Amino acid sequence: xxxxxxxxxxxxxxxxxxxxxxxxxxxxxxxxxxxxxxxxxxxxxxxxxxxxxxxxxxxxxxxxxxxxxxxxxxxxxxxxxxxxxxxxxxxxxxxxxxxxxxxxxxxxxxxxxxxxxxxxxxxxxxxxxxxxxxxxxx
Amino acid sequence: xxxxxxxxxxxxxxxxxxxxxxxxxxxxxxxxxxxxxxxxxxxxxxxxxxxxxxxxxxxxxxxxxxxxxxxxxxxxxxxxxxxxxxxxxxxxxxxxxxxxxxxxxxxxxxxxxxxxxxxxxxxxxxxxxxxxxxxxxx
DNA sequence: TTGCAAATGCAACAGTATTGCAAATAATTC
DNA sequence: GAATTATTTGCAATACTGTTGCATTTGCAA
Ligand SMILES: [Mn+2]
Ligand SMILES: [Mn+2]
Ligand SMILES: [Zn+2]
Ligand SMILES: [Zn+2]
Numbered sequence: 001x002x003x004x005x006x007x008x009x010x011x012x013x014x015x016x017x018x019x020x021x022x023x024x025x026x027x028x029x030x031x032x033x034x035x036x037x038x039x040x041x042x043x044x045x046x047x048x049x050x051x052x053x054x055x056x057x058x059x060x061x062x063x064x065x066x067x068x069x070x071x072x073x074x075x076x077x078x079x080x081x082x083x084x085x086x087x088x089x090x091x092x093x094x095x096x097x098x099x100x101x102x103x104x105x106x107x108x109x110x111x112x113x114x115x116x117x118x119x120x121x122x123x124x125x126x127x128x129x130x131x132x133x134x135x136x137x138x
Numbered sequence: 139x140x141x142x143x144x145x146x147x148x149x150x151x152x153x154x155x156x157x158x159x160x161x162x163x164x165x166x167x168x169x170x171x172x173x174x175x176x177x178x179x180x181x182x183x184x185x186x187x188x189x190x191x192x193x194x195x196x197x198x199x200x201x202x203x204x205x206x207x208x209x210x211x212x213x214x215x216x217x218x219x220x221x222x223x224x225x226x227x228x229x230x231x232x233x234x235x236x237x238x239x240x241x242x243x244x245x246x247x248x249x250x251x252x253x254x255x256x257x258x259x260x261x262x263x264x265x266x267x268x269x270x271x272x273x274x275x276x
Numbered sequence: 277t278t279g280c281a282a283a284t285g286c287a288a289c290a291g292t293a294t295t296g297c298a299a300a301t302a303a304t305t306c
Numbered sequence: 307g308a309a310t311t312a313t314t315t316g317c318a319a320t321a322c323t324g325t326t327g328c329a330t331t332t333g334c335a336a
Contacts, residue, residue, distance in 0.1 A: 012282095012283095013282065013283070013332085013333060013334080014333090015282095015283065015284085015332075015333075017283080017284075018283090034323080034324085035322090035323085045284085045285090046284065046285050046286075047285095048284085048285070048286080048324090048325085048326095049283080049284055049285070051323095051324065051325080052283080052284080052325095053283095056283090067205065067207070067209050069205070069261075069263045070205075071205045071209040071210075071211055072209075073209055073323090073324095092251060092253065094253065094257060097260060105253055105254075105255075107254065108251060108252070108253055108254070110264075111249045111251055113230060113246060113248075113249055113264075113266070114246070115230065115232065115243055115246055115266065116243075116245065116246070117243075117271065118271060118274070119232060119266075119268055119269065119270060119271065119274075120268045120269040120274060121266055121267075121268040122235060122267050122268040122269065123207075123266075123267045123268075124264065124265070124266050124267070125207050125264065125265045125266075125267070126248075126251075126262065126263065126264045126265075127262070127263045127264075128251070128253065128257075128259055128261075128262050128263075129259075129260050129261045129262070129263065130257055130258045130259040130260040130261070131257070131258040131260065132257060133255065133256060133257065136256075136257075136258060150313095151301090151302055151303075151312095151313065151314070152302095153301075153302075153313095153314065153315085155314080155315075156314095172292080172293085173291090173292085183315085183316090184315065184316050184317075185316095186293090186294085186295095186315085186316070186317080187314080187315055187316070189292090189293065189294080190294095190314080190315080191314095194314090211292090211293095
């Protein structure tokens with residue numbers, strides 16, 4: 001199994017819990033909240049364990065946090081070379097206001113902006129709200 | 139008092155609670171969370187009333203919500219012609235990672251971006267993290 | 277296979293926010 | 307100005323999200 005390798009490469013133990021969680025995230029193809037994860041795997045694993053799994057994956061650079069405009073926390077697979085020392089997820093996120101799906105726009109960097117005051121920029125975060133492909137035709 | 143007028147123009151009753159809250163927001167010059175508001179006015183007004191005041195001001199177009207990258211909810215004065223039908227707060231927000239202050243960059247619009255998929259864009263949200271003027275020299 | 281470190285489950289707790297309802301207050305009508 | 311009506315407020319209860327402590331289980335390496 002490839003997921004096991006991915007977990008090991010990030011210095012975590014590939015437990016059944018972690019394998020199932022990661023399988024779910026990979027399959028989802030979008031950002032998933034703890035609540036949605038719990039709805040899927042809550043019978044099998046404890047609510048708190050799922051919280052800790054998400055935290056562990058985030059720290060390890062396997063998942064990254066995604067916020068929509070209402071502050072809802074979701075997680076999504078890291079694509080590149082994130083690890084426990086650094087995340088590299090500075091891409092745009094899209095949030096569908098119809099179905100509430102949120103996902104990464106991997107290949108679009110967040111544009112730089114000229115801000116007038118003498119402020120030091122460290123990072124940028126950007127969410128685009130709109131209608132996704134599925135909801136458009138419906 | 140000018141604040142009274144502002145509240146009335148948005149079809150709300152200018153109670154002492156609302157006047158004090160609005161005075162605080164105007165003075166603050168930055169985004170303020172419910173907790174910070176409660177720390178200032180909690181002796182005088184009920185915690186829940188403050189929640190409802192913020193909600194009422196938001197619905198009326200007097201305040202708008204601001205989220206930082208950690209999902210913390212703050213509110214800030216609306217500058218333009220927001221009302222109960224529409225908000226017009228599509229500017230960038232700046233969050234200082236040192237002092238946690240968050241404020242509006244009123245005069246900088248959020249840049250448009252070309253997203254590849256056929257997604258319908260409705261609005262954009264952007265937060266810049268960095269170091270503010272005060273913290274820079276410290 | 278034994279020993280140790282990491283991971284899990286359960287219980288308790290913390291922080292933030294919402295809802296129902298009765299009392300208080302503001303605006304409107306007389 | 308007093309009576310009537312609608313809005314606002316305070317308090318209690320509740321919900322939701324997330325964290326922490328601790329005993330038990332599991333994975334891994336010696
Ligand atoms: Mn992403
Ligand atoms: Mn703003
Ligand atoms: Zn959608
Ligand atoms: Zn600062």
